[in-house]
Amino acid sequence: MAVLSAPKIVSARAEYADSHTLSRFLATGGYEGLRKALSMPPEAVAAEVDAASLLGRGGAGFPAGRKWSMLRKAPTSYLVVNGDESEPATFKDHYLVERDPHQLVEGVTIAAYALQVNQAFIYLRGEFALGLERVQQALNDAYEQGALGSNIFGSGFSLDIVVHPGAGAYICGEETSLIEALEGKRGFPRIKPPFFPAAIGLYGQPTVVNNVETMSNLPWIISHGGAAFAALGEGRSTGTRLFALSGRVNNPGMFELEMVKNTFRDLIFDPALGGGIVGGHALKAFIPGGVSAPWFGPDELDLPLGQDEVAAKASMLGSGSIVVFDETTCVVRAAWRITKFFSRESCGQCTPCREGSGWLERIMFRLEHGGGRREDLELLLDLCDNIAPGLGWPPQQTTICVLGSSIPSSIHSAITMFRDDFLAHVTNDGCTHG
Amino acid sequence: MADSTETRTTVTVTVNGRAVEAQPGELLIEVAERAGTYIPRFCYHPRMESVGVCRMCLVEVDGPRGATLQPSCYVGCTDGMVVNTESEKVKKAQDGVLEFLLANHPLDCPVCDKGGECPLQDQTLAHGSGETRFIEEKRHFAKPIEIGELVLLDRERCIQCSRCTRFADEVAGDAAINFAGRGELIEVAPFPTKPFDSVFSGNTVQICPVGALTAKPYRFAARPWDLEQVESTCTTCSVGCRVAVQSSGNRLTRVLGVDSDPVNHGWLCDKGRFVIEAVDAEGTSGSYSDPATRLREPLVRRNGTLEPATWGEALAAAAAVITEATSTSTDGFGAIGGAALTNEGAFAFERLLRGVIGTEHVDAQYGDGLDPVLLAAIPRATIDEAAAACTVVLLTGDLREELPVLFLRLRAGAVKGTMNIVEIATASNALRSLSRVTLPTRPGEAHLVARAIANDAAAMAQLATHPQGAAFGETELNEVRRLLGDTGEGVVFVVGRPNAAESALVIESAIRTLASEYPEARFLPTLRRGNIFGALDMGLAPGLRPGRAAGSTGRGTIAQLHALVSGEQKAVLVLGGDLISNVPDQALAKGALAAARVIAVTGHGGATVDAAEVVLPVSVTHERWGTVTNLEGRVTAVAPKLVSPGSTWSDVAIAAELAEELGQTLGLDSVEATSVAIETTTGYPASTVLSEGDVEGFVVGREGESKPRRPLDPIAFPGIRSADLVGLAPRAGAVQESVAGSSVSVARVTSSDVSEVAVPSLALADAYALRVVATRRLYDRGEGVLGTPALRTLIPATTVRANPYDLDRLGVTTGDVVRATTARGSFTVAVRVDADVVRGTAEVHLNTVNDEGVDVVGTLVIDADAIVSEIRLESR
């Protein structure tokens, strides 16, 4: 049975139809966290976040407190919020910016105060037209409330936040590429090292990049204390998390769940959550954390929804988006479509990703649509190996950024788990699913 | 030097099990190469920032998380680093990258210009599996698109290494090409309405690792395996870029920039790169008045017509002209020109003119230069010093147009952020956006500006008397003073003639002021012509003797032209270079040519040949060997790649034989012997340079300082590596004899030899007259450009540009055709609004023609004797 007792931390307000308005925000504890934070020394605010063990919600799961402590000391530094959410099947940030933009703004202000940064940018995916309007409105309201701008709530601390629209490029979710886009350039990822944003980030200055959901947790953490957050979940995976469930389930949607306390089975099958597979079909496989992640089969259903637990099985919880395949799903088609996505979204700067993604996509296309050959399977795996040598997880890479080394995940998973499906496609000269 | 090596700490890295010393942070790819391990690469270029995008250079580096694949072009060495470049994992990764690069690459090597010298092809032959696993349809783009006047792009061949786009942005500072698109569809693209019209576009062709970018003039001209090459020095301007000159048969096919550390860093301008067409041009018309005509035999005028003659006849005719002209006085004869000669040729002619003929009237400049004695007296900077200076003051023309590669070197220094640029700005200038302080300076004011900088209040007051007032204030001056410091230590003044319509006295006076106020500063002079500094150093100038020694003075070029018109001087020896296209005051030059008896020593036809009585054809650049001297005073070698056509002779031979004809012996039997004579009499390292092929020349006055040649970028320099043809070895036949220069004693010019001429104060301009600023463009109607079909079309038409402030007053704007009036006449011309032009001035380009084919600037605007020229514009 699913454990649903934990408080809603980031999605509590969203149950109201007017959750995005200032009045609802003020009526439901808005700015309490910020006021409290401003009454504390900045280091104490950072210490609360550290104590909360808040893992970044953008995909890599790096602890926010640790990241903040690594910020190089410099006269100017920046805070950049990553709202580019483009990882397929991920829709939590979309939900947060439309449904609770004030919470985000409050969180960003708290973080900026803790970091003593005076300029922050919220980079929002360009396709979030409504989200852009709502976040800008929340900022306008905050300026008017004295919760942003000069001398916030009389604390002496000043902050300006600029909403920056993206323009349609998945790679700009990668933090260094996002910084390039924010600098007005093509979203080409930078080579890490030396371009770890905490050392050399926006305009060459130290920069913290955090995800929208990561920021949205901060008002609660400061109001209730880091310990209260850390008391939820288990191990390194503390607090709650938004899980975005999609694919062949009866009840796709967004669920805020306490970390680790529930399993994938709970999420997919509990009537209060995913509600089981459409039409009572059997689950065939699922992706545990965005399309960059290697797939799981039914055997891993009882794995808890925790970062280290999933990592131990050589995949990742990533962006917290779970896609469910059942026996009616063609896995070759699924893997081809994911590869097509990477091929369209490769930034094009480094060779293995640019050329490899296109080549892989063409082979997968043939397998799915006719023209596949038996030897294509080995060729696929060998090309994948040339992009991510060893095909392990976390992947090694011949590319600049991990977009490249994520490309093999779906192909490798699909071939290893469902070789027979591929062979049937070869024999059938195309898809076997009608 | 010694102390800096002591303080430097080195680190030790292990490459394939062998310990190698390296500088901390030095790139792995370089360190490995030094240790004998060549790591394949495509995007890495040693003169640009690493980007690590092609991934060809991946190697294994041990780190905290075990050995990982890292781009060796990007990773800097740290102590104890362990690197493996040969492991199975590395091999597989590199082969994988190569296979990916080839996946979409067309198989058109047999018809590709790059075929035979292509790193991608080489790499494939060496490591490729031989059979392709890529059975899909390759990416297609429409065939070559013209991305500029000189460069074509074949997008299918592009491997997205970004060398060209980075060059345009990072090195040339003009990102006129850029990547467009994303992922697989990424392509190099110019802006549709603004083609890639950089004067550096040829460099992108040179550094493109594949055949994606090709130069129109070279396309299909030759196959790499037919090419032979020799290392030489470009003499298109006075920067002296080191080049590899390639030929196929006895035709020049291509010039590539060699990576000379102190000079050009591998870059060239498009003029230097493509002007070769003019050298061995057959001359379409065959007419002697056409600069494109290569002269092949001596000519003597008989009954008013130039006719081919034997050398004996021609030398006798020339000697007769000289003897008759000097029959009453040696003042009846003089010589103009010399920048097109080698140092050896210039030395031999100086001996002939002063020693044998006895005239003092010799001048290698054309009235558009600076006092040679002043130039010899001021402390000279090297290009490296200028590029590393804390402050550079520009009192010169637009370097991008006049000395393009010097522009690149200074720009690189300015971009690094260590250099402050101050402009004493008469004209617009491509370094403007990087300059710290711009002091707008009208013609006739530079000497006042220099004095104002030196705290002379009277000069500032005089500037303010212009109807539009002083063009800058004390704030700017104070900033300049701060940047110059008290003594000018670490400051380099880059000085030349920014304006051909302004008297040299103005600039010379400014230089004298700056030199005496800032004794620690150094000067980099920007006279532009090929070997002008060699010619001056060899004494082809009034008041100078070989070795920058002082001597009695004579007529300069303008004085000679006047003397020819008046009949005081009867005859003139023109040494290379047509007078009409070189002397800015064309009316004066034409008059002189009409009045004088002319002997021309030249390789090509032209107006001077048309007026000559005797023409002695000389071997020209790429046909001869010897030494030349660049603007720093660096002496480097030039080498022949072609056999001179017909019965042309070397410059040294012509001087020596003419002396014999006049009954004396110069004792200069060969280029080698002359170089030894130069070294013995002046101490200048001519013969040392000829015998030492692997150094970047020697700078005069900096004995012992020489840098060895850098290794070549194997991709920017494909021909040599991949086709393995004639390398850049020292030329055969180098002299063995080398003379130690230091033992020679010459009474070199000092500041006390510099004569001071006051600049007359100018009458107030009326409120509507504009002072003329005549500037030079890289592509003008000079002989080289006119002789090069690919460049000829790039010469701009004559326009007048002025500040919007002035044009608004006149009620005209860009595109309007106005009537322009000068002291010499009037003409119609189109105007352009340009906010970079100093208020109260009008900018025109020299050596261009209007739509009627008339060079109005040369004939109606410039007056060689005026301090400044004025122009009045009226809408018609």
Add this chain to the structure above:
Amino acid sequence: MSHFRPELRQRAEETVALYPERRSAMLPLLHLSQEQDGYLTEEAMEEVAELTGTTPAEVRGTAAFYDMFHLEPVGKYVVGVCTNIACLIAGGEELLAHASETLGCAVGGTSSDGLFTLEETECLADCNIAPCVQVNHRYVRTTTPEALDALVEDLRAGKRGDEIPPHGTLIRVKRSGGLRSPAAQIADERANERVAREARTAKEGQ
């Protein structure tokens, strides 16, 4: 002469002032250009180059990296249908094919009346209501062919214009508060803060 309409030119200049470096305004300015012209005209890109201190080739090259920018004219309504993994499973490809038929244009093409351009998009982050459709980057939540047809009919009839403004996404995103030129003002405030702090320490020292 500005290619931008006066109010957009003013907004463009204000946008530039928001960033420490003007090139940062590139993406918002390109959005504004599309706001005005529907796609990126050469004149607009040249003006963006001037405003951001770049070359037109850089502006075009940068714009061409991003899917939302169009270098060719597009219809008044850009219809995007997602076929990425969650939508694929929910019939995204079929819906896309249907849209192509209804709109009368190929994927990537524009209908002959110039009203619609159809695009196949990557994941639009609305995967629980799949397949996901956006019109001019507004979620329309029409997951069935019938619903899509009804929407298209509405749009053809000129309805729903309020909900779905033509082109661009920034026209309604208006900053009303905040520091005018944040970089400059923040620098000032920090300097004041430092002076105040130094004055305090000096006093404490006495």
